[in-house]
Amino acid sequence: MHIAFITFLAAATEETAKAGKSIGLGVGGGLGAVGAGVGIGIIFGKAIEAITRQPEMRDEITQLQWLGFALTEACFFYGLVAGLLAAFIV
Amino acid sequence: MSASAHSPGPATSTAPNGARRKLSTKQKLLLAAGVWLGGIVVLAAIYGVKGHRNNAFEPQNEFKLDNWVNLGIFSINKAVLYLVLAAVATCVSMIYIARRMQARPNKVQAAVEVLFSLMRDNITGSAMDEKMAAKWFPFIGALFLFIMFSNLIGYIPLPTNTEHEISVFGLSIPSFSLYAATANLAVPLVLALVVFFSYTFEGVRAKGPIGYLRGLIPGGVTGGMAVAIFFLEVLSNLMRILSLTIRLFANILAGHLIILFMAGALAVILGITALGWFTLPFGIALFAFEVGLVAALQAFIFATLTAIYLGGAVAEDH
Numbered sequence: 001m002h003i004a005f006i007t008f009l010a011a012a013t014e015e016t017a018k019a020g021k022s023i024g025l026g027v028g029g030g031l032g033a034v035g036a037g038v039g040i041g042i043i044f045g046k047a048i049e050a051i052t053r054q055p056e057m058r059d060e061i062t063q064l065q066w067l068g069f070a071l072t073e074a075c076f077f078y079g080l081v082a083g084l085l086a087a088f089i090v
Numbered sequence: 091m092s093a094s095a096h097s098p099g100p101a102t103s104t105a106p107n108g109a110r111r112k113l114s115t116k117q118k119l120l121l122a123a124g125v126w127l128g129g130i131v132v133l134a135a136i137y138g139v140k141g142h143r144n145n146a147f148e149p150q151n152e153f154k155l156d157n158w159v160n161l162g163i164f165s166i167n168k169a170v171l172y173l174v175l176a177a178v179a180t181c182v183s184m185i186y187i188a189r190r191m192q193a194r195p196n197k198v199q200a201a202v203e204v205l206f207s208l209m210r211d212n213i214t215g216s217a218m219d220e221k222m223a224a225k226w227f228p229f230i231g232a233l234f235l236f237i238m239f240s241n242l243i244g245y246i247p248l249p250t251n252t253e254h255e256i257s258v259f260g261l262s263i264p265s266f267s268l269y270a271a272t273a274n275l276a277v278p279l280v281l282a283l284v285v286f287f288s289y290t291f292e293g294v295r296a297k298g299p300i301g302y303l304r305g306l307i308p309g310g311v312t313g314g315m316a317v318a319i320f321f322l323e324v325l326s327n328l329m330r331i332l333s334l335t336i337r338l339f340a341n342i343l344a345g346h347l348i349i350l351f352m353a354g355a356l357a358v359i360l361g362i363t364a365l366g367w368f369t370l371p372f373g374i375a376l377f378a379f380e381v382g383l384v385a386a387l388q389a390f391i392f393a394t395l396t397a398i399y400l401g402g403a404v405a406e407d408h
Contacts (some may be wrong), residue, residue: 063212070391074333077340 021087028083036076043068126371133364141361149355151253152267152346155274158252168250172271176240180232183239209234209393217397218404227402229288233281234393237272241342241385244270245377268350272388273343275335282334285396286327293403300402334395341388345380349373 046061051058113121160168187202195203209231214223251267271277293302306323307316352373357366 043146066387067394068390070337070387074337074341077344078333078336081336081340 021090024086024090025083028081028086030077030081032076032083035079036072039072039075040069044071094284106153126367129165129367130364133367137363139362139364141365143362143363146353147358149347149350149359150393152251152269152350153343154253155271156252168269169271169274171250171279172240172269173241174279176236176403179239179243180235184235205235206231210391213390213393214397216363217394217402222401222404226292226397230393230397230400233285233396234389237281237338237387237392238389240277241388242381243380244268244273244342244346245385268346270342270346273346275339278335278338279331281338281392285334285399286331286369289396289399290327292400296404305362305405329396330399334392338388338392343385345376345384349377349380352376 041064047061047068050061054061155167155169157165158168158171187199190199192199206286210223210227213234214227214230217223218226245268246265247268249264249266250269251265255262256265256267257263290302293305296302297305303320306327307320311319352369354366354373355368356369358361
């Protein structure tokens with residue numbers, strides 16, 4: 001009875017660790033994508049707004065837009081790297 | 091009736107003939123979608139949708155570095171080959187074009203001139219004053235081109251996968267694989283360290299060690315707050331190494347991984363044939379996205395941030 005319970009518990013712990021790693025990857029990748037998606041949407045929306053207001057500044061705005069896009073997109077990768085670390089290395 | 095009355099006569103008479111001879115864009119798209127969906131159904135019908143997991147195939151081996159030549163603590167491997175290729179491409183593209191400058195540029199020269207003015211005016215020129223820009227432009231330009239070429243070479247399938255060999259007419263050659271030197275953590279890390287030390291030395295040279303450290307504190311902050319802000323600024327300077335590294339490394343690695351999975355690795359691992367056909371168009375689209383946008387954009391970002399850090403290190407007011 002006791003031994004059976006202990007083996008059940010041990011198996012459950014292993015499964016829980018696996019589940020935790022999967023959750024880590026899901027949260028890192030998924031929430032990272034959510035945040036970066038919102039950010040990239042805001043950047044492109046604001047860039048379109050700015051260009052329609054001041055079309056003569058198009059080149060400058062486009063350069064800033066790509067800079068902002070890449071900086072925001074990188075945040076997704078920070079989350080993803082953390083998730084991958086949680087899932088495969090820790 | 092009223093719609094046809096408005097349209098001019100010749101257009102309505104030629105349109106049906108043209109449509110019969112040549113498919114319109116819409117029809118082509120519908121045909122492609124039909125072939126794609128039909129392929130999924132046919133493959134699913136032949137091979138079934140339930141596959142068994144393939145544990146022999148390890149996708150991480152795409153990024154494994156086998157030693158080709160051992161040189162004590164150093165070794166020559168796949169990443170070194172890609173770095174050399176990128177360095178050669180950087181030097182050759184610029185020197186070769188510069189030697190053969192013409193008054194009336196051909197297409198290649200025009201493209202290189204656009205790149206050159208992007209590097210000089212947009213990346214370097216907008217972040218620092220003229221004298222400093224003239225001094226640092228070669229460094230930033232070389233950084234930009236080197237990163238761009240190592241990213242782009244990474245999307246050309248090259249016979250570098252020594253893990254698996256294929257035989258062509260009895261000759262055994264390494265199988266073709268996509269790999270980029272920048273998808274290896276060490277390469278962006280070294281580039282980021284070079285950038286970090288360059289702008290720190292430039293700042294120290296311009297203001298002296300004490301002046302540089304004092305310059306980290308924003309103007310107007312005094313007393314105990316200044317100490318806290320100082321430590322935060324030092325930390326954020328160190329974090330720049332990390333953010334430069336991870337931005338480049340993870341972008342390229344994730345790009346390669348997703349191309350790998352979409353172009354068939356997912357189907358191989360799960361053992362579902364129809365899935366491979368299903369994901370193939372996504373693989374092609376992502377490949378085009380990575381080649382067309384991400385490769386150049388990441389190089390642009392790295393170079394722009396380098397220029398901004400260099401400009402910020404010597405700026406009088408923080």
